[in-house]
Each structure stands twice: as C-alpha cells, then as structure tokens.
Amino acid sequence: MIRYSKVLGTGGYLPAEVRTNEQISETVDTSDSWIFERTGIKSRRIAGPDETASSMAEIAARQALEAAGCEPDAVDLIIVATGSPEYVYPSTACLLQQRLGINNAAAFDLQAACSGSIFAMSIADQYIKSGAAKKVLIVGSEICSRIVDWTDRSTCILFGDGAGALLLGASDELGVLSTHIHSDGEFEDLLYCANPQAATGEKRNEPGYINMRGNEVFKVAVNTLGRIVDETLEANNMDKSEIDWLVPHQANIRIIMATAKKLKMSMDQVVVTLEHQGNTSSASVLLAFNEAVRDGRIKRGQVVLLEAFGAGFTWGSAIIKY
Ligand code: UT7
Numbered sequence: 620m621i622r623y624s625k626v627l628g629t630g631g632y633l634p635a636e637v638r639t640n641e642q643i644s645e646t647v648d649t650s651d652s653w654i655f656e657r658t659g660i661k662s663r664r665i666a667g668p669d670e671t672a673s674s675m676a677e678i679a680a681r682q683a684l685e686a687a688g689c690e691p692d693a694v695d696l697i698i699v700a701t702g703s704p705e706y707v708y709p710s711t712a713c714l715l716q717q718r719l720g721i722n723n724a725a726a727f728d729l730q731a732a733c734s735g736s737i738f739a740m741s742i743a744d745q746y747i748k749s750g751a752a753k754k755v756l757i758v759g760s761e762i763c764s765r766i767v768d769w770t771d772r773s774t775c776i777l778f779g780d781g782a783g784a785l786l787l788g789a790s791d792e793l794g795v796l797s798t799h800i801h802s803d804g805e806f807e808d809l810l811y812c813a814n815p816q817a818a819t820g821e822k823r824n825e826p827g828y829i830n831m832r833g834n835e836v837f838k839v840a841v842n843t844l845g846r847i848v849d850e851t852l853e854a855n856n857m858d859k860s861e862i863d864w865l866v867p868h869q870a871n872i873r874i875i876m877a878t879a880k881k882l883k884m885s886m887d888q889v890v891v892t893l894e895h896q897g898n899t900s901s902a903s904v905l906l907a908f909n910e911a912v913r914d915g916r917i918k919r920g921q922v923v924l925l926e927a928f929g930a931g932f933t934w935g936s937a938i939i940k941y
Contacts, residue, residue, distance in 0.1 A: 622789055622791070623747075623789070623794045624743065624748060624755075624794050624795045625789075625794030626786070626939060627687035627689060628683045628684060628686030628786045629682075629683050629686060629784065630680060630682025630684075630783070630784040630785075630909055631679050631781070631784070631905065631909035631910065632675050632678040632679040633780075634664045634666040634667055636666075637665075638663055638764075639661065640660070646769065647775065654776045657871075658776065658777060658873075658893070659891070659894060660776065660777065662894075663764075663778065663779025663895075663896060664779050664896060666762045666764060666765075670762065670780075671714075672704050672711045672760040673705065673714035673760070675760045675780070675782035676701075676711060676718075676760035676782050679782040682784065682909075683784035683786045683909075684756070684786060687788070689754060691719040692721045692723060694719075695724050695755070696743065696746055697712045697715060697727075697758070698728075698729050698739040698742060698743060698758070699711040699726075699728050700728070700730075700736050700738065700757075700760075701761055702766070703761050703763060703765060707817075710726065710727055712758075713726050713727075724756075731802075731929065732901065732933055733868050733900045734868070734933040734935050735929070736757065736783065736903075736905045737927045737935035738800050739759070740787065740795070740798055741800045741935065741937065743787045744798050744937075752789075753788060754787070755787045755788070756786055758783070758905070759783050759899075759900070759902035759903070759904070760901070761782070761900045761902045763778035764780050766827065767828055768826070768829070773833055774833075777870070777898050778899070779896050781902045781903075781906050783902045783907075783909055785908065785909075794941075795937060796922075797851065798935065798936065799851055799935055800934075801847070801933070804931060804932075810829075810831045811830055812827065812830065813825045840870065840871075840874050844874065844877070845881050851938050855938060857938075859882050860883075862884065862924050863888065863917075863921040863922050864917050864924070865878065865889045865890070865923075866904055866908045866925045866926075867890075867926055869892055869896065869897075869899065869907060870903075871893075871898075872894075874928075878926065890907040890908070890916070891907070892906055900929065904925050904926075917941055918941070920940065920941065921940070922938065923938070924936060925939070
C-alpha cells in the first residue's frame with residue numbers, strides 16, 4: 620500500500636494588540652499610504668510582554684490537534700520553525716513539547732527564516748512517506764516585533780507576530796503531492812538577523828535586529844518564486860489551471876501578485892492575510908492556510924500550492940491535495 624502524508628488539522632494564533640500604520644507613522648518618518656501602496660500592509664499584531672514563540676506555538680498547535688481529533692501524545696515528531704526563539708537552546712520545539720505535556724516525540728527547531736514552514740512540511744512529508752513517523756506537528760511561531768529595530772522605517776513597517784500550525788499524518792489517501800526546497804547562501808548580507816553574543820567583527824556590535832536590503836531582496840524573490848512555480852508544476856506534470864488555491868508567504872502584495880500572474884490565477888484564488896498581519900515570517904504560510912481552511916474557502920479535495928521565500932536565501936513550495 621502506498622503511504623501518503625495528509626493534512627489532518629490546522630491552527631493559528633494572533634496576539635491581541637493591533638499596531639496600525641498610523642501608529643508607526645507617529646514614531647518614524649513614514650505614512651499609511653506609503654506602507655499600504657508599497658507593501659499591502661495596514662496593520663500587524665504585536666505579542667504581549669508575557670508571550671513567547673513557545674506560548675503562541677502552544678495555542679496554534681492545540682488548535683491543529685483538536686481539529687484533527689488527535690491527542691498530543693499521538694504526535695511522534697514536532698518541528699518548530701522560528702527566527703525569534705526565547706532561547707538558543709533548548710529549542711522552541713522542546714518547550715512546546717513540555718507545554719503539550721508529552722515526552723515521547725522527537726522535537727527540534729528548524730531555521731530557514733520565512734521559508735521555515737515549507738522546509739518543515741518537506742521534512743515531515745519524507746518522514747511520513749518513509750514510515751519513520753505517523754504524525755508530525757509543524758509549527759511556525761514568530762515574535763518579529765522583538766527583533767525589529769522600531770527606529771528603522773525600512774523594516775519595522777513590515778513584520779508582525781503570530782503562530783500557525785499544521786498536523787501532517789500518514790494516510791492511504793493522496794495528500795502532499797510534492798515539496799521542493801532550495802537554498803543559496805550567497806545572499807547573507809541582503810537579509811540577516813545577527814546573534815551578537817556569538818558573532819564576530821562588526822556583527823558583534825549590532826543589536827541583533829532584522830537587517831534587510833529590501834529592494835534587492837524583492838527582485839530576487841519575484842524571480843525565484845516564478846522558478847519554483849514552474850519546478851513544482853513540472854514535477855507533477857500539472858497545468859496551472861489545475862491549482863485551486865495559492866497560499867503564498869506574506870511579505871509584499873506586489874510579490875504575491877507577481878506569482879499569481881505567473882500562474883494566471885485571479886486574486887480570488889490567492890489567500891492574502893498580509894493587510895492585517897504583515898509579514899509573520901515562518902508563521903505566515905501556516906496562518907494563511909489555517910484561515911482559508913477555517914473560513915471554508917479551501918475545501919477537501921482541492922489542490923493548494925504553498926510557497927515561501929526568505930533569508931539565506933531559502934525558498935520552497937509544497938503542493939497538496941487538501
Ligand atoms: O520575508 C522575507 C523576504 N522579504 C521580502 O520579500 C521583502 C522584499 N522587499 C520589499 O517588500 C520592498 O522592497 C520594501 C517594501 C521593503 C521596500 O519597498 P521598495 O519599493 O523596494 O522601496 P525602496 O527600498 O526602493 O525605497 C524607496 C524609497 C527610498 O527613498 P529614496 O532613496 O527613493 O529617497 C526609501 O528611503 O522609499 C523610502 N522608504 C520609505 N519611505 C516611507 C523606505 N521605507 C520607507 C517607509 N516610509 N517606511
């Protein structure tokens with residue numbers, strides 16, 4: 620019997636505080652119209668002082684488990700993608716495991732910046748298809764608001780906080796059709812967040828904030844995402860018209876529209892959460908997927924293309940029959 624991996628449940632969490640473009644305009648030289656026109660963002664959520672990547676991950680994870688009707692101790696692998704962990708170690712995945720009250724799963728963090736959720740899906744899919752795991756809990760959780768420089772208008776307008784989760788499980792029904800992940804470490808300086816305590820040279824004196832040459836990242840992102848769409852379709856011998864939904868990483872509406880155009884998809888078939896969430900990095904694809912599953916847009920049996928691009932550079936896609 621062929622073994623597939625299938626989405627069993629999804630979850631998401633957004634912290635309560637809303638920070639609007641107008642509020643940011645009071646502290647840095649920017650405006651609501653500039654931010655909205657250039658990015659598609661109007662507001663983002665900001666985690667409370669007691670919240671952490673693992674506390675938000677727990678809420679999203681429990682929701683995904685509940686949707687799947689799965690007890691936490693049935694999970695045999697936990698992968699958390701985050702660029703804003705509260706510790707270097709233990710991993711956020713181990714903290715999540717503790718919060719879920721289980722100790723029989725392997726748990727680790729994955730660092731692929733904004734592409735983290737797609738990389739996690741790829742690993743989970745291989746583990747399930749090979750028979751090494753039956754149920755894999757994937758979470759992307761980010762407190763970007765604590766790693767952005769709120770005096771830097773070129774980055775602080777972009778990011779937001781939140782967590783998304785997905786439970787992937789073994790099934791004899793078709794689910795994940797394929798995943799494709801890539802990296803190119805040449806682009807270190809275009810987008811990075813230093814760890815000053817362990818860095819050397821100039822990076823040692825930096826405060827550890829997100830540092831991005833946005834315009835250059837933008838151009839590479841548009842081209843790279845175009846290529847990953849082709850690669851995904853070719854690998855599955857599929858035509859653009861067979862995709863029902865695009866669930867893209869939420870970095871910039873202009874990047875999303877370029878990918879939709881490449882796929883000849885109407886924006887009605889694209890899940891966009893950017894306007895009220897900003898870029899939640901590794902949480903963004905999972906949050907968008909969860910939203911469209913829960914509001915009934917994405918239905919069982921439909922074909923969904925998920926994709927992301929982030930620091931590294933890293934990029935990837937997952938195409939699934941939901
Ligand atoms: O998630 C990981 C991957 N990340 C991305 O994919 C992000 C990709 N990049 C972007 O989304 C866009 O490049 C940004 C939204 C970050 C910037 O938009 P842009 O159209 O590329 O603007 P730019 O960086 O070329 O800057 C244009 C102008 C500059 O002024 P001058 O030099 O033309 O006078 C900036 O100083 O806009 C200025 N600017 C701003 N003005 C008002 C930059 N940030 C702001 C701001 N408000 N917040």
